[in-house]
Amino acid sequence: xxxxxxxxxxxxxxxxxLRLSCVVSGGRFETYGMGWFRQPPGKEREFVxxxxxxxxxxxxxxxxxxxxTISRDDSQNTVHLQMSSLTPEDSAIYYCAADNVxxxxxxxxxxxxxxxxxxxxxxx
Numbered sequence: 001x002x003x004x005x006x007x008x009x010x011x012x013x014x015x016x017x018l019r020l021s022c023v024v025s026g027g028r029f030e031t032y033g034m035g036w037f038r039q040p041p042g043k044e045r046e047f048v049x050x051x052x053x054x055x056x057x058x059x060x061x062x063x064x065x066x067x068x069t070i071s072r073d074d075s076q077n078t079v080h081l082q083m084s085s086l087t088p089e090d091s092a093i094y095y096c097a098a099d100n101v102x103x104x105x106x107x108x109x110x111x112x113x114x115x116x117x118x119x120x121x122x123x124x
Contacts, residue, residue, distance in 0.1 A: 002027040002113045006096045009118030012086055016122070020081040022096030022115055029077040030054075033099035035111060036070060036081045038092035038120075045095065045108055049081060052104035059104055063089075086122045093117040 008020040024032070035050040049070040050059045058070055069082040079096060097111035105111065 002098060004096045004098060004113055004115035006094065006115045006118040009094060009120045011121045011123065014087055014122055014124050016086050017082070017084040018086060018120065019083070020094055020096075020118060020120070022079045022081075024077045024079075024096075024098055024113075027098070027113075029098075030074045031100075031102055033102040033104040034070075034072060034079040035097045035099065035105065036079075037095045037097060037108060038090075039095065039117075040089075040092040043092075047106045047108075048094070050104035050106055051079065053102035057104050059106055083120075086120075088122045088124050091120060091122045093119050 003025045006022045031053050033052050036048040037045050038048050039045040047061050051070045067085045072079045095117045096115040098113040099105050100112045
């Protein structure tokens with residue numbers, strides 16, 4: 001059984017930085033593509049960032065490019081999302097996801113495992 005647990009979400013002010021982490025238990029983390037998605041209140045879940053197995057490929061949504069950085073530590077079965085210059089529009093529940101195939105996909109349907117999410121709230 002593969003489980004994902006996110007952490008790091010909290011209330012911050014506009015302009016602040018925040019790092020989210022996701023620890024994966026079970027399976028073979030080093031072979032997974034990993035992604036971060038977010039779901040603002042009343043909206044659909046949207047892609048934020050993804051990283052392929054081995055960290056070779058990274059993808060970002062246009063809205064976070066240059067502000068967010070995704071990274072992985074295969075020795076710790078962990079993927080991080082470093083967020084900077086946060087705005088109220090970044091407020092959402094952030095979800096970590098793992099993809100068995102490993103390319104670092106951008107669509108929700110391509111992911112096999114999901115965490116429960118962590119709340120990020122950015123005040124103006």
